[in-house]
Amino acid sequence: MADAIEQQQSAGTHVASSPGQTRRVVASSFLGSTVEFYDFLLYTSAAAVVFPSVFFSGLSPEMGIASFATLAIGFVARPVGSMVFGSLGDRLGRKPVLVLTMVLMGLVSTGIGALPSDDSIGAAAPVLLIALRLVQGLAVGGEWGAATALSLEHAPQRWRATLVAVVSTGAPAGSLLASAAMGTAAALTGPAFLDWGWRIPFFASAVLVLLGLYMRSRVAEAPQFERAAKSATLLRAPVRVIFTRHTAALTRVSIAILTAFVIQGVIVSYALNYAVADGLPRDRALFLLTLSSVVGIVVQLGAGVAADRYGRRTLMLVGTAGTAVLAFPMFWALDTGSGWGVFWCFTLGHGITQAVLVACVGSFVGEMFPTAVRTTASGLGYQLAGSIGGFSSVVAAALVAWTGSIYSVALLLLVVAVASTAAVLRSRETRGHHLPD
Helix, strand or coil: CHHHHHHHHHCCCCCCCCHHHHHHHHHHHHHHHHHHHHHHHHHHHHHHHCHHHHCCCCCCHHHHHHHHHHHHHHHHHHHHHHHHHHHHHHHCCHHHHHHHHHHHHHHHHHHHHHCCCHHHHCCHHHHHHHHHHHHHHHHHHHHHHHHHHHHHHHCCHHHHHHHHHHHHCHHHHHHHHHHHHHHHHHCCCCCHHHHHHCHHHHHHHHHHHHHHHHHHHCCCCCHHHHHHHHCCCCCCCHHHHHHHHCHHHHHHHHHHHHHHHHHHHHHHHHHHHHHHHCCCCHHHHHHHHHHHHHHHHHHHHHHHHHHHHHCHHHHHHHHHHHHHHHHHHHHHHHHCCCHHHHHHHHHHHHHHHHHHHHHHHHHHHHCCCCHHHHHHHHHHHHHHHHHHHCCHHHHHHHHHHHHCCCHHHHHHHHHHHHHHHHHHHCCCCCCCCCCCC
16 A cells, blocks of 8 residues: 555655544634634724724824725735735745634734724824735635645645635625624714723634634644655745746646636626615625525535536636626626625625635646745735735725616626636646646
8 A cells, every 4th residue: 555655655646644634634724714704804893993093093084984994905915915925835835824824813812902092002002904905815825826736735636626616615704703793893882882892802813812822833844845845846045936837837827816806806896885885784685695695605615526527717716707798787686786696695705706716726727837936926916816806896886986886896807707718718627627736
């Protein structure tokens, strides 16, 4: 048996870990994804309803946009984090990076929860908030690539997309937890919420982080990385190699997955605000968005299984081409102003088309790159698309202000989906292939 495994390794084929080890890897990566999106949505919610009063109270209401500007800092930091931590993951191992990024995410959330208001420490409060947001962006930027590489390299070949799709369900799970935590805190009456209630969900992030660290301490390093280390095929400068030898692939995968992030901006963020401004009660709108997240979890799991059976490229095309076809119908449903219309907008966009894409992104991107640059390249491709897509809600608002029509946002989504479809068509299928060394 040992000889057979040695022969497989020398031939460059992929040898999966034991089922127990694979389960631990998937569970720890799922928790990492959950923490990432829990912290992301928590910060986004607080930037809207808490930070303008707590950290930017000296500014006029018109300048409350400074709170939202801190969101942009996190998006800009993510690609940098993917290169910094990705290089460490490709040189030192995936596991150390996953432990380090999770510790940093936990420290940042706890630090934000404990940060004094500007009434207490003046201008130092927003400065410290910006610094914490920057560190958070760097850590999140490094976490995804390492988690994806570790999961792919531990998984059996015929179940790679399925198991990575399980990891991706940490996104809606984290979003649901964040919504529940902030919603519960917001139920406090009087000044209690702004005084101390909003801090509790940030402290609660530490519990998720501790659980995640426990899981990651029981995970072994990826076997494919260890094989590369023994054969001395690791690179001293993965980033340089990516920009000299893998630029075309990096550009292609970033465009291919961009639609998933633009949907996040124009449906989960902009469409939600539009529905509330159009008269739908905020609690009802949030409930409908939560329902679409539940649908998304089921769809993601099904799409992962389908990607292992029919191919990653096929499922990516379903998501991108489906978004192009449904772009105008989704915004027509939103524009009706009815609860059912908003529900179908959220469900078609967030619960189905985005869920199909998110389920396949990890395997589609990670399987494109060799072991020596997999953490850096896949993380950078993902974070570049995420950073560009992160500004889509702002672009959507500007388009509506300029054109006076909600259908200008549908046109934006259509154009992006067509570009993503073209990029997917130019990509190769990786189902049934061993991970490249």
